[in-house]
Amino acid sequence: xxxxxxxxxxxxxxxxxxxxxxxxxxxxxxxxxxxxxxxxxxxxxxxxxxxxxxxxxxxxxxxxxxxxxxxxxxxxxxxxxxxxxxxxxxxxxxxxxxxxxxxxxxxxxxxxxxxxxxxxxxxxxxxxxxxxxxxxxxxxxxxxxxxxxxxxxxxxxxxxxxxxxxxxxxxxxxxxxxxxxxxxxxxxxxxxxxxxxxxxxxxxxxxxxxxxxxxxxxxxxxxxxxxxxxxxxxxxxxxxxxxxxxxxxxxxxxxxxxxxxxxxxxxxxxxxxxxxxxxxxxxxxxxxxxxxxxxxxxxxxxxxxxxxxxxxxxxxxxxxxxxxxxxxxxxxxxxxxxxxxxxxxxxxxxxxxxxxxxxxxxxxxxxxxxxxxxx
Numbered sequence: 001x002x003x004x005x006x007x008x009x010x011x012x013x014x015x016x017x018x019x020x021x022x023x024x025x026x027x028x029x030x031x032x033x034x035x036x037x038x039x040x041x042x043x044x045x046x047x048x049x050x051x052x053x054x055x056x057x058x059x060x061x062x063x064x065x066x067x068x069x070x071x072x073x074x075x076x077x078x079x080x081x082x083x084x085x086x087x088x089x090x091x092x093x094x095x096x097x098x099x100x101x102x103x104x105x106x107x108x109x110x111x112x113x114x115x116x117x118x119x120x121x122x123x124x125x126x127x128x129x130x131x132x133x134x135x136x137x138x139x140x141x142x143x144x145x146x147x148x149x150x151x152x153x154x155x156x157x158x159x160x161x162x163x164x165x166x167x168x169x170x171x172x173x174x175x176x177x178x179x180x181x182x183x184x185x186x187x188x189x190x191x192x193x194x195x196x197x198x199x200x201x202x203x204x205x206x207x208x209x210x211x212x213x214x215x216x217x218x219x220x221x222x223x224x225x226x227x228x229x230x231x232x233x234x235x236x237x238x239x240x241x242x243x244x245x246x247x248x249x250x251x252x253x254x255x256x257x258x259x260x261x262x263x264x265x266x267x268x269x270x271x272x273x274x275x276x277x278x279x280x281x282x283x284x285x286x287x288x289x290x291x292x293x294x295x296x297x298x299x300x301x302x303x304x305x306x307x308x309x310x311x312x313x314x315x316x317x318x319x320x321x322x323x324x325x326x327x328x329x330x331x332x333x334x335x336x337x338x339x340x341x342x343x344x345x346x347x348x349x350x351x352x353x354x355x356x357x358x359x360x361x362x363x364x365x366x367x368x369x370x371x372x373x374x375x
Contacts, residue, residue: 001299003292007074012072016079018050026344033201034243039159040195040203041086046169050116058097058236062084063110069302070094070236073293074078074243081247082091084344084351086202088119088156090240096120098236099164099229103220105183109162121160122185122237123207124230130360133174136209138167138182145169147182150208157205158195165209166232170224181220181229188212198348235312239301240361242294242315245355249287249323250306252348256280258328277331283329290315290322295343309328310372313365320355320362327352 005013024045049055057073059065066072073094080087092113100106112118126135126149136149147167157163163184171178189356193207219228246298257280260271270276296313305311327349331338338345356362 001296001303003295007198009071009075013075013079015052016054016076017082019048020076020079020083020085023048024080024083024087024164026084026347029086029201029347036204037196040156041088045085046088046119047116049087050114053143053215055093055116055276056088056114057112058094058101059114059152060101063106064114065082065110070239070298071239071295071302071317073236073240074298076333077240077243078247078250081355082251084200084248084251084347087159088121089201090237090244091122091155092118092120092158094240095122095233095237096162096164099181099220099233100183101232102229105217105220109183116143118161119156119159120162120164121205122164122233123154123157123165124234125153126151128152130309130357130364132176134166134168134179135173136165136167138180141213144213144218145180145182147184147209147212150206152204152206153358154205154207155202157207158193158203159186163207164220166230167228167344168285169226176227178208178224179230180223181226181233182214182218184212186215188214198354200347200354202351202354212287222321229333231309232261235301235308236257238296238312238316238365239294241355241358242290242297242312245319245323245352247295248348248355249290249326251321252326252330252345252352253283253287255345255348256283256326256333259334270333279329279333283326286322293318310369313360313369315355316360317362317365317369320365323352324356 003085014351053066054076056065057068061067077090100109106229109118140148165182165184167180167182169178169180190212194206195203196364198204232275260276261269263270294315297315300308331349333347334343337343
């Protein structure tokens, strides 16, 4: 498969680029932050995403979606990242859709996602770092289950209509089997949601399940066999986060290159200095390697290739490293003003830091690849 976009994907990229740049540029994120917005994103903008058809990219045509793939979803996510646009696109239109595709629950939740009325959150992590351990318990209770435990760093968890929860129905905390996924509504009794502001001013929530009752119809997939839909969710989320990070790194690089062309020292643009040219060239090459890794992961996901898991880990690790380099070079080359709130480059660094941790950082994925290779 060629590592470039075809004509239709290029048209989608141009459409998404113009739309996001016009309706949700960096200034949009800054305005939400300065206003102390308690939602974390614009619901009106989310409705506009739906009107553009973006929320239905991964929804099958049989369910009234566009029936496209992760390459197309990544095109939109890259523009979201480039503009630092606060949006539930990754958690809702990518990860949640992937989890629900093979479930009868899609009939309940897909219409709201397609119309922009539904926001989904992923209650997966339980500790300070993304790990495979699941300790939140789901015990049989009547015709359903009782959920007890806690989840952390649930992006949009405080405003989500749908919360996808990974719970333990059998086995030990680190067992691959014995996990069940549940679709929990926002009004569930005995669910306490505490939002917290992250480094990039986005909001994530701590969720406490104190015996939350759900019926058997809330199960996504099969009881004790939630590993499969969870794996689909994580593959999509990791590849999608890679695409968004690629946009963050690309946006930071564009700012830095622009600054190299306009800032003068000793009467000449600093971009004429060979040492800075070398740094810019190195950054460009690293971003292109990350772009290729991300596109390859997207293509393998769309093809249903068994190598998609490893490719998603490679993409997440590579974009994490490349985007970190991009934002660090951006701040350093901007100098002192790069640390001020007046300039946008600092916002890119903060967003990159949050995205790098989501669904596993570079070290997590390097370790996972090593273990899968027998090391």
